[in-house]
Amino acid sequence: MSTINKEKIQEAVRLLLEAVGEDPNREGLLDTPKRVAKMYEEMFAGLTIDPKVYFETIFTEDHEEVVLVKDIPFYSMCEHHLVPFFGKAHVAYIPKNGRVTGLSKLxxxxxxxxxxxxxxxRITSTVADTMMETLEPYGVMVVIEAEHMCMTMRGVKKPGASTVTTAARGVFATDSQARTEILSFIK
Known part of the structure; x- marks a missing residue:
């Protein structure tokens, strides 16, 4: 269930348009507050979802080797500037005691x-920590590559710059060879 207050967002967008010197009653902007409210409802839908729910369904399979889903596209909103950042996530884990989950759950x-x-x-560490807590694998490794519009559109203005973050848990935190293997698979 959404906790998004669309009326409040619409009011804020009208005020923002006025604050930058625009006329919110201009033909091209008349429906902008509604469109932005609808977009924010979609963009921030994760606020009401506990990611642990995706790992409640576990299958038993005799597999204790790497499982890697790579190139998962994602979009998010920078909490410092409220502009998008986007990229790809790569999520790996080594199941323990036959506890595997559906690939789409990652x-x-x-x-x-x-x-x-x-x-x-935070995305990187939350994915890794959630998987460690719910799946109890030998290890989890999450690598995220993203471009941040706050660096592209404003400030330093460096389009194409990519930020890479990693989170290594369990065996991936202690075994550099295991980490290196995952990184080679991602490339």
Whole structure:
């Protein structure tokens, strides 16, 4: 259930348009507050989702080797500037005692966590920590590569600059060879 107050967002967008010197009653802007409210409802839908729900369904399979889903596209909103950042997430884990989850659950967790005002570092660690807590694997490794519009459109203005964050848990935190193997798979 959404906790988004669309009326408040519409009012804020009208005020913002006025504050930058625009006329919110101009033909091209008349429906902008409604469109932005609807967009924010979608962009911040993750605020009401606990990513642990995606790992409630566990299957038993005799597999204790790497499982890697790479190139998971995601979009998020920088909590410092409220502009988007986007990229790809790579999520790996080594199941323990046959506890595996559906591959789509890894992508769903990334999406739920990214659909809130965020920092890339927090998305990376939250995905890893959630998986460690719920799946109890030998290890988890999350690598996220993203471009931040707050660096592209404003400030330093460096389009194409990519930020990479990693979170290594369990065996991936203690075994550099295991980390290196995952990084080679991602490339």
């Amino acid at each position: 992508a769903r967790a990334v999406e739920a966590i990214s659909r809130r005002p965020q920092l890339q570092e």
